[in-house]
Amino acid sequence: MDLNFTPEENAFREEVRAFVREKLPVHIRHKVMNGLRLTREDFVAWQRALYERGWGGPTWPKEFGGPGWTPVQQYIFEEETAAGGGPRLIPFGIKMVAPVIMAFGSRAQQERFLPKILSAEEWWCQGYSEPGAGSDLASLKTRAERRGDRYIVNGQKTWTTYAQHADWIFCLVRTDTEVKPQQGISFLLIDMKSPGVTVRPITLLDGTREVNEVWFENVEVPVENRVGEENKGWTYAKFLLGHERTNIAGVGIAKRELARLKRLAAAEHKHGRPLIEDPLFAAKIAEVEIELMALEITNLRVLSAEAERRAPGPEASILKIKGTEIQQAITELLLCAAGPSARAYVEEYLEAGYQPDAPWPDYVSSVAAGYFNMRKLSIYGGSNEIQKNIIAQNILRL
């Protein structure tokens, strides 16, 4: 057992750190470090910078244009880019649909889609959830009927993150209604510009419009845009969920936010002393920091097991649960640390970034929004309760 990184891994860390310092635009860094909102252009600019360095798909193997990093290198990359203020990679292309296309897609699909995911020329979104199919995903109803060399798609998807930015959507659709729900699902790639696709934004509690409803009305999809076999979509969906959970722990992001919390608690005062010196508050910070130290090692344990066996296992569910709990706990503490000025809520500041004339410290403008928005962490990607079901069945064999 050895908890030290190798000299090569440390050198790699330096390389990533230097890259972030040089290539991450200052205004994007400022937004990320202060929890302000990012635009489509911000995400694309960062993805392009990574792409030009050959790092567009940190989790991708070399044969598809990835750097072929080990799980530990991927972890270091995530940690360093998060620490340096890099936006998180938009996962829908890089981490979700791409691994499915690599594993189950045709050569033609791989050549058509993968390069443009890597270069950020095409933005993807995920068509999984429906109004009647959330945690019970297999009950989805969006219908795809075969007519010659096309499918005719009708139905509705919801909670579709960044559908308003997307060029393509990957969808789970029902192609057979006669069999068990899991056996009649197919995996389709649909051009968002197809006639009959409508996107309607959903306003969330923090005022953001990052999720949408996506409606399909007689949308024609060429059969060659089906990934793998007809009615095998559930298998691919489960494979995707496994990949979605790599680096799900979000240790890098949590470390960055913990550092932000400490800065904020040092700047705020209670009884005339820095809040961070208040024993009550210091204990709260310490508790979450200790949880995070443990999660970091748990994460590395999972990664090193993964390096030996390859496919992510159900223990990734542990990382999802604990990682999201920690991130949410930090947003709660940020809110408490900011105190009464956290009540100020002016959307323009969230969009525009730092405003020197604001009547409150600039670091508080996003803490409430962050607290509200991050409630989503324990809901999406399989709610934490669903993760517990997975662990109970697949690890604990109950």
Added chain:
Amino acid sequence: MHFTFTEEQQMLEDTVRRFVARDYTFERRRAVAASPEGWSREVWSRFAELGLLGLNVPEEHGGLDVGAVETMLVMDALGRGLVVEPYLSSAVLATWLIRLAASEAQQRELLPALARGETLAAVAQAEPGARYELNRIAARAERTSEGYRLRGCKSGVLHGAAADWLIVAARTAGEVAGYDGISLFLLRRDTPGLEVRAYRTFDGLREAEVLLHDVHVPAAARLGAEGQGLDPLERACDIALAALCAEATGIMQALLDATLEYLRTRRQFGQPIGRFQALQHRAVDMLIQYEQAKSMTYLAAIRSRDPDRRERRRALSAAKVAVGRAGRFVGQQAVQLHGGMGMTDELVVSHYFKRLTAIELTLGDTDSHLERFIGTMRANG
């Protein structure tokens, strides 16, 4: 970075696990704990034969001098067996304190005998009212013409009555809570004026109160430089703390296994109770806490001998907090999920729970380590 163990380490772990499974059954443990001494010399001799008592003894003194990972693996296995023998107090804590503070001659006299299992030692540091502060010492050692005269009272001495030698911390200078002025003395248990009052603890182990009634010792009984005892004491306690975390992790794993087995076999409402989602999620929470505690136990082992005091204490205190919280949760939930059976003395579950509870109150509780961790956090800026 990797989390695999060498072949030798795995063999060591297997050896202890096999010993526990075959020769340290729950019935045997119950009988040993109920005996007047509260531990078994026969078991101790087996530990010596297996080389366990010399793991932390330098090679030149007849030991194996292995790393902290080996101690972690042994303690984990001893935890599963709920072993009541003074392994932590003598073979880890006292052995390390002798290594860190004693002169070459003192080490030559003690360490080979400790490794062979012929002699046992204990550390008498804590005092009534001092809670977990290592430096809060009121016992005094005053210079006399031949050496020192010791007066005071030591409490919570782990396996104090089992020890042939006691290492007593007493003040040669300074105020009660001062950091300097603490000296260490090596005393035979039969030294005139030294009174050892043994008592049982709720986990079936033994501790002692040690009264120093004008105990006269020669100057040669002092371990290390006068007044400089706190540093080795702290370092030895940190090493023991890492070992204690490993014991707790082993117990938690055993409790989790027992609870899962119970959930799969106990039937109510016509089905195994493990089919009920409320209980499934509770079991998952136990697993998560256990895994997090295990991660911190690894960190504690790796950092336990780190000469950088701040780094070491930060990691060890974080580990004790994580292990303390997890141990309490896993212990309480194991009892809860076993229902009425969890409340009985008959099942091993309640005994694991009690040992975990005692561990939380040993070598610093959760709050005291949280406080110590905050101290290192602040020094961090």
